[in-house]
Amino acid sequence: MSECNSCPSNGGCDKDKQKCMIENNPLNKVKKIIGVMSGKGGVGKSSISVLIAKRLKELGYSTGILDADITGPSVPRLVGLKDKKVISDGELMHPVDTDDGIKVMSLNLLVDNENDPVIWRGPMIGGVVKQFWTDVLWGELDYLVIDMPPGTSDVALTVMQSIPINGIVMVSVPQDLVSMIVSKAVNMARAINIDVLGVIENMSYITCPDCSKKIKLFNGESTTKFLEEMNLKLLGEIPVLNSVGNLSDPTYKNEDEDLEKVFYPIVDNVMKSLDK
Template sequence: MGECTSCPSNNECTKDKESCMIENNPLNNVKKIIGVMSGKGGVGKSSISVLIAKHLNQLGYSVGVLDADITGPSIPRLLGLKEKKASGIEQVLLPVETFDGIKVMSLNFLTEKEDEPVIWRGPVISGVVKQFWTDVFWGDLDYLIIDMPPGTGDVPLTVMQSIPINGVIMVSVPQDLVSMIVSKAVNMVRKMNINVLGVIENMSYITCPDCGKKIKLFNGQNTDKFLKEMDLKLLAELPMLNSISSLSDCWYESVNESLELIFNPIVTSIIRDLEESK
């Protein structure tokens, strides 16, 4: 077990100190860790992880992104780092940095080709994810964003058991939000004594280019009831935007004005909730 005093969750930790599986790298000083999770894949979880990280970075915070989605690592491509490789000093891995200073670690930085499949058993994948926390020199960070694999399997469990996450953001799409998939993911997080900071509903609507009216793609009348029953906060309803779907093509540009307006209240709410949980 690592030293509790160096753990970002030390003040609000509810884990039994003797059985705690969390290990900490004494070289790192990470203040807050946010997991971004989804009940299943294909809902824009990685894109939202990147946009939250970029927004925090633009606000002046030091930020890192840990790509825990080992079998589908898309963070390097989304941040324009697909040709980069990680380096190391002795037993420590050094994260790759974006042009604006975001530190990133992903399995794709350690493989020869980004399209090489990861044909590993669950325990091996879980071990690699854990090493991305214990063996990477993150240094001083205000926020570490973890892009977690979808679902409620071995790897998300390892992440929540081995890394001192302060809060989790759940990402869904309208047709799945009020489903068993999201309920299972939320209940898993809570059973691990981690706070669910809220839900981001992606691809919620389109905006009419002529009149500006929001057009809902799915009937959302059950959403409010579901959120109330699950005691969840809806952080945002995101529209279908080309700037989100084509994020990997415009990584070198700052977040455009429409995304700025959307993500400012999301990030402000996350920062406030994490500060209040101290």
């Protein structure tokens, strides 16, 4: 049975305590957990997970990132943790701290070679995800951001059922096909009674370098219609920016005013949605 007193959802959870599959480490005090999900890969989910965590840390909150995308663990490289490893004290694993103080747990911080493929079946991957929650000493955190596996696989289901997520942020790009795929992920979260905070539309437009006009690459009306039909909030739109694509560059430093202008309000919207 879940240790409810150490659960971030304690007091706002409608789960039957006797049937709850969530196990919590009583040594961890995590206040709020944000899942970042996408209907498919390649839409910038991991980059946005990292950007959310970085912004929360900039705002003064103690923050961690749990990389639950076991077969595509890109978070360590995105936060500049290449060649660093997790330490274990024999009972618990200790996450690695980034230079700006974000705690990170990822499979790539455990393996010898980050380029080696993860050739595991679903149950083993799901077991690792659970351990990243129960067997890691996260300590006291204001926010834990989970970079979830893409799609609606059994691993995504394991994350939702095994970790007390307070809300899901859905990442998409503005195409009709992707919207259909996203709807499956949204319905999956809602079926498990996890609040979908809204959608972040990545690669939403490009900005003309001469006149600063927004140029939409796809029909914006279809996106609006999709959000209305699914009763989803648009948390914000992110244009195509080099600063997002260059997160994994070891020399990366965010000096992009456009990114700050569009992304800071998105994180504000996520925080406000969690507080409702």
